[in-house]
Amino acid sequence: MRSTLERTPALPSQGTVEPSAAASLVSADGIHVARSIFVDPAIYAAEKHLIFARSWLFLGHESQLPQPGDFLTTRLAETPVIVTRSRGGAIRAHVNSCSHRGLPVCRADLGNAHRFVCPYHGWTYDGDGALVAVPQERKVGRIDRSSLGLPAVPRIESYRGFLFGSLDAQIEPLADYLGDMRFYLDTYLDRFPGGIELVGPPQKWRLRANWKLPYENQLGDLGHASYLHGALFATNDAGRETEAHGFAMVPRAGHSASLRLMPEESTAEERAWGIEGVSAGMDPELLRYLLAVQAEAERRLGPLRARIKGLTLGIYPNLNFVWSNHALRVSHPCGPDETEIWTWLVLPKDAPDSIRRALRGQYNYVLGPGGIVEQEDSEAWAQQWIGSRSDYPQDRPYHYGLGAGQERPHPELPGMASGLFNEYYARAFYQRWRADMLRDERA
Amino acid sequence: MNEAFAPALDVEWLRRVEQFYYREARLLDERRYLSWLELLSPAILYLMPGRFVPLARASAADPETIHAPDKELSGYGPRALPLREEGFAHLAQRAERALKPNAWAENPPPRIRRFVANVEVEPLAGGSVRAWSNLLLFHSQQGRADHLFSAQRRDRLETYGDHLRIVEREVRLDGDTITGPSVALFF
Ligand code: FES
Numbered sequence: 001m002r003s004t005l006e007r008t009p010a011l012p013s014q015g016t017v018e019p020s021a022a023a024s025l026v027s028a029d030g031i032h033v034a035r036s037i038f039v040d041p042a043i044y045a046a047e048k049h050l051i052f053a054r055s056w057l058f059l060g061h062e063s064q065l066p067q068p069g070d071f072l073t074t075r076l077a078e079t080p081v082i083v084t085r086s087r088g089g090a091i092r093a094h095v096n097s098c099s100h101r102g103l104p105v106c107r108a109d110l111g112n113a114h115r116f117v118c119p120y121h122g123w124t125y126d127g128d129g130a131l132v133a134v135p136q137e138r139k140v141g142r143i144d145r146s147s148l149g150l151p152a153v154p155r156i157e158s159y160r161g162f163l164f165g166s167l168d169a170q171i172e173p174l175a176d177y178l179g180d181m182r183f184y185l186d187t188y189l190d191r192f193p194g195g196i197e198l199v200g201p202p203q204k205w206r207l208r209a210n211w212k213l214p215y216e217n218q219l220g221d222l223g224h225a226s227y228l229h230g231a232l233f234a235t236n237d238a239g240r241e242t243e244a245h246g247f248a249m250v251p252r253a254g255h256s257a258s259l260r261l262m263p264e265e266s267t268a269e270e271r272a273w274g275i276e277g278v279s280a281g282m283d284p285e286l287l288r289y290l291l292a293v294q295a296e297a298e299r300r301l302g303p304l305r306a307r308i309k310g311l312t313l314g315i316y317p318n319l320n321f322v323w324s325n326h327a328l329r330v331s332h333p334c335g336p337d338e339t340e341i342w343t344w345l346v347l348p349k350d351a352p353d354s355i356r357r358a359l360r361g362q363y364n365y366v367l368g369p370g371g372i373v374e375q376e377d378s379e380a381w382a383q384q385w386i387g388s389r390s391d392y393p394q395d396r397p398y399h400y401g402l403g404a405g406q407e408r409p410h411p412e413l414p415g416m417a418s419g420l421f422n423e424y425y426a427r428a429f430y431q432r433w434r435a436d437m438l439r440d441e442r443a
Numbered sequence: 444m445n446e447a448f449a450p451a452l453d454v455e456w457l458r459r460v461e462q463f464y465y466r467e468a469r470l471l472d473e474r475r476y477l478s479w480l481e482l483l484s485p486a487i488l489y490l491m492p493g494r495f496v497p498l499a500r501a502s503a504a505d506p507e508t509i510h511a512p513d514k515e516l517s518g519y520g521p522r523a524l525p526l527r528e529e530g531f532a533h534l535a536q537r538a539e540r541a542l543k544p545n546a547w548a549e550n551p552p553p554r555i556r557r558f559v560a561n562v563e564v565e566p567l568a569g570g571s572v573r574a575w576s577n578l579l580l581f582h583s584q585q586g587r588a589d590h591l592f593s594a595q596r597r598d599r600l601e602t603y604g605d606h607l608r609i610v611e612r613e614v615r616l617d618g619d620t621i622t623g624p625s626v627a628l629f630f
């Protein structure tokens with residue numbers, strides 16, 4: 001079989017990391033992680049074709065494209081992409097780059113259009129990516145337009161409305177790729193009979209940090225909250241609850257779900273999504289709504305899943321969902337030491353208007369570019385760059401060994417359980433990273 | 444203020460508002476966040492819309508509206524996602540947090556300088572005033588790249604005793620993608 005890169009002209013092959021070098025960057029047990037993987041341009045170039053071009057990457061949610069002609073622009077790693085709902089109603093994704101000289105043919109973030117006209121010489125494409133007009137043909141005669149459409153993203157699949165695309169035509173089906181991660185996604189989604197929607201346009205901000213660090217943090221770094229966020233969290237109820245009941249589940253290396261499994265004797269209020277130990281000062285209407293959602297969840301989810309109170313979910317390589325604060329986040333890589341984070345608010349589709357604003361405050365006051373908590377994370381992620389790029393300590397890899405060997409299969413939940421300060425969720429991620437970086441480009 | 448020509452200038456109000464803004468900026472630049480809180484009405488609404496790139500729609504009836512900045516704003520309705528939308532309690536929590544030694548985004552603190560310009564005022568009934576201003580905020584921290592935030596502020600100020608205080612502030616950031624580390628700052 002040909003390599004992904006040869007099939008995918010959008011991503012030129014430029015990674016030159018020797019397999020032996022990749023093996024030495026992360027130890028087989030995932031405990032030792034080379035500093036250079038957060039800053040080295042050659043490693044980043046290899047990541048683009050060995051990881052980003054061969055994984056399922058988040059494209060959007062069906063709720064963002066309700067009507068034929070609706071489109072949004074996004075990116076698969078650094079490749080610009082237009083996602084459209086075509087006239088026929090199918091969702092398509094194409095590289096947003098003109099076949100003539102490469103300009104993006106769509107310059108808006110979102111909208112509704114059936115034609116995309118390239119500004120440079122007017123070549124025009126439709127929502128299926130076909131090149132439908134070349135103004136110069138009038139003067140110089142016909143060209144073979146059929147071979148000059150926008151390059152299609154070869155695979156698009158949806159899991160419960162979440163759209164993923166892959167540049168690897170041979171990639172395993174999305175459902176297999178997610179594996180038992182579906183259990184944790186379902187445990188969130190099944191509580192909302194009317195479904196969820198993404199509220200945007202997304203907030204976008206750029207950090208001087210490698211993409212892996214924000215992703216890794218939200219896989220399950222529960223232990224950092226009382227330190228990095230100590231000015232806010234040291235003593236509150238949510239923090240104590242996480243200490244008592246929090247852990248991370250790794251259903252497949254690279255993915256993770258951090259959560260609290262509330263005790264059987266806990267109250268609905270303690271278990272409910274959206275309350276987080278702050279019911280005392282809560283608007284009574286919001287509290288009533290959240291308790292009603294929980295009551296419905298207890299009916300729909302069964303006794304075990306109703307006790308799961310999620311914190312963060314991670315879908316390899318760069319999608320996170322912050323269950324407790326209603327945020328879906330992508331860490332788009334923009335170079336070895338630059339990441340653009342895009343964040344949407346996630347709300348139940350049928351949440352009443354008065355509730356939506358209150359739920360929004362649980363996200364945008366806390367997390368995102370204006371978040372009182374997130375500002376500490378952004379700072380920490382950007383500071384890591386200093387330690388990663390300095391030459392001297394390169395023989396002292398980062399240590400991911402806390403709790404090594406203490407992870408166990410969970411008696412009730414799918415995957416390996418790693419306790420509050422056990423860094424297994426991260427070791428598993430770097431083991432997956434290592435395996436991907438070692439895979440044969442020609443395989 | 445949509446008209447091309449401003450109404451007759453009320454110099455008295457303009458001076459008052461300018462001096463208020465300069466003092467406010469100095470308090471914040473000097474990290475006197477608790478003192479700054481005194482400049483806020485307890486009922487303050489502090490807003491920052493999200494901003495995006497829409498598809499341009501021309502209007503034959505009103506050609507100037509094709510690129511009206513309002514079309515780029517998230518708004519604040521139940522189906523919107525603004526960057527910030529806060530009241531006094533939120534701002535007070537931010538102020539108190541920023542002065543704690545373990546608030547790691549503020550220790551060591553960023554050096555911030557605020558430049559307020561292009562002040563326009565429109566006196567309203569009852570001793571309050573609508574004010575437009577431009578803000579340039581320079582942010583420097585820890586030897587990293589320095590950042591500039593450029594914004595328009597749309598305020599409503601009211602007289603309270605002998606002083607002015609802020610009842611409403613909307614901060615419209617100009618950046619498309621935010622390139623500073625955070626907009627959890629006092630603009
Ligand atoms: S670059 Fe698109 S038409 Fe020439």
Ligand SMILES: [Fe+2]
Pocket residue numbers: 224225228229373377
């Ligand atoms: Fe954090």
